[in-house]
Amino acid sequence: MAEITLKSLAHTYLPDPRSPEDYAIREMDHVWHQGGAYALLGPSGCGKSTLLNIISGLLEPSSGEVLFDGEVVNALPPEARNIAQVFQFPVIYDTMTVYDNLAFPLRNVKTPETRVHERVMEVADVLELTSQLKRKAKN
Numbered sequence: 232m233a234e235i236t237l238k239s240l241a242h243t244y245l246p247d248p249r250s251p252e253d254y255a256i257r258e259m260d261h262v263w264h265q266g267g268a269y270a271l272l273g274p275s276g277c278g279k280s281t282l283l284n285i286i287s288g289l290l291e292p293s294s295g296e297v298l299f300d301g302e303v304v305n306a307l308p309p310e311a312r313n314i315a316q317v318f319q320f321p322v323i324y325d326t327m328t329v330y331d332n333l334a335f336p337l338r339n340v341k342t343p344e345t346r347v348h349e350r351v352m353e354v355a356d357v358l359e360l361t362s363q364l365k366r367k368a369k370n
Contacts, residue, residue, distance in 0.1 A: 233299040235263040235286060240295030242281055248293075255281045258295065265300075283316045310340045325369035329360055332368050 241258040251257050256278045263269055271279050284290040286297055288309035296303050304312055315336070324332055333351045342350075355361045 234265045234301070236296075236298040236301070237261045237286075238296040238298065240285065240292050240297065242278075242285060242290070242293045254293075256285075256292075287314050287316055288312050323368045325367065327368060328364065329366055329368055330355075330364040333360075333364075 238260055239258055240256065240260070241254055242256040243254045245253050248254060271282065273279050281290065285292045288304070288307060288311075291305065297305055299312065299314075324335065327335070330351055333354055334347045337347045337350055338344075351364070352361070355364055
């Protein structure tokens, strides 16, 4: 994990914000130190997903900077940031096998299939899912 720093970060979905209430994320500074374990908690609609989407590069902040280990990453695309989000209720594609659910994000970023297989098998072993890999996730 890298140290993640937010400098004067703010975001609005409005083209011409006029007050603090017009911002999904009001200007903020924050540092997540390398090696720490963190949780982002808050009520629905408070900006948690917006913040995660900005950090992961899925959304460009209205202002401010996102830094990984001191390097500004605002212009980096998501696949170049080497970061992932984990939600409380993960998405499972029930029409796909357990193997394909685990492989999906790797295939999505064009990981070579041999590496996909290696990583799926590693994760399946850790999660004790190896015997379930051929089953549809809905089962």
